[in-house]
Amino acid sequence: MTAIRNTNHYFYGSHISMQKKHLAAIVAAACISLSAVGFTIFAEGGESFSTASDPLVTYSYLQKMKYELTTELRESLKAELKESLKTDLTESIRAELRAEMAAETQYKVLEMHSGQQFLASGACEVILRSGDASVVVTDPVNIASQIGLSDVTAGSELLIGASMPKNHYIIIPRGDGRGFCITSDIAYIMVRGAYTVG
Numbered sequence: 001m002t003a004i005r006n007t008n009h010y011f012y013g014s015h016i017s018m019q020k021k022h023l024a025a026i027v028a029a030a031c032i033s034l035s036a037v038g039f040t041i042f043a044e045g046g047e048s049f050s051t052a053s054d055p056l057v058t059y060s061y062l063q064k065m066k067y068e069l070t071t072e073l074r075e076s077l078k079a080e081l082k083e084s085l086k087t088d089l090t091e092s093i094r095a096e097l098r099a100e101m102a103a104e105t106q107y108k109v110l111e112m113h114s115g116q117q118f119l120a121s122g123a124c125e126v127i128l129r130s131g132d133a134s135v136v137v138t139d140p141v142n143i144a145s146q147i148g149l150s151d152v153t154a155g156s157e158l159l160i161g162a163s164m165p166k167n168h169y170i171i172i173p174r175g176d177g178r179g180f181c182i183t184s185d186i187a188y189i190m191v192r193g194a195y196t197v198g
Helices: 003-043 057-104 140-144
Strands: 106-112 117-130 133-137 149-151 157-158 171-172 178-182 186-197
Touching: 106 117, 117 133, 149 178, 178 186
Parallel strands: none
Antiparallel strands: 106 186, 117 171, 117 178, 117 186, 133 178, 149 157, 149 171
């Protein structure tokens, strides 16, 4: 009878011990599960730092930040370069215009030879400094209307075939086939405006 009681007590004690072990295993499993759930929630909540396929945040986050910063810097540099080029181009155009205006306001000295013809291609000012030249008018209407070159110094009209006086300020108002032809071996002309020499 005693032996049976002791045996029952042994089996009962073993059963309680097994239940404790099972309980400890369940608690441990629950803790691991809760940790996994918590980590998943943290990973999902931090989508801006990582993805489900890349739970280790450092590399992907740094790569993303590097791309964003590089893109921002590139766009900023592009804008600065564009503005700088625009400023440089504007200054360059202004400098060219100033140079052209300066050139237009200055007289040019031409060396011309016998038989060469000077025709105004726009408003033009001419002074014969040395040599000889005769007035050229090619438009029949101007010839018929007795229109030639305006001798401002003398206050007269120089018609086709007339000799150009030296050191007189002469104006050709339009590029309509008016000018002069050199009749001496060499002549020097001061000119300001648009013209062609042929």
